[in-house]
Structure formats: C-alpha cells, structure tokens
Amino acid sequence: MIRVRKKTMLIDQTLLDQARRLLGARNDTEAVKQALEEVVRRQRFIEGLEMLARLGPIDTTRIDT
Numbered sequence: 001m002i003r004v005r006k007k008t009m010l011i012d013q014t015l016l017d018q019a020r021r022l023l024g025a026r027n028d029t030e031a032v033k034q035a036l037e038e039v040v041r042r043q044r045f046i047e048g049l050e051m052l053a054r055l056g057p058i059d060t061t062r063i064d065t
Contacts, residue, residue, distance in 0.1 A: 019034075
C-alpha cells in the first residue's frame, strides 16, 4: 500500500525545475517522487556493492564465458 501525504515545503525552484527537466517529469510532484526513488535506488545499489565487496575477491576461474 502506498502512503501519500500532502506536505508543505520550501524548495529551491531552480533546482526543482532542473530535476523536473532531467527526469522528464510532468509536474513538480512527479519530479520529487522520481528524485526520491532515485536516492533510495542508489543507496540500495551501494549497499549491494558493499555486500559483494565483503565477500572478497571473485574467482574468475569459476565464471563461465
């Protein structure tokens, strides 16, 4: 279930306009949503890389090519 709440915020309009353009968002709400999703996706990606790094070196002899 997606929880949606109305928020009142002070946001740098120039930054929001740039994000909206770069993300191809139709409106400000969509731009903020996409930007937040990207932050979460990026953090999960970093955490995944950190988990892989803790496993140690990759044995390339076990990789099928």
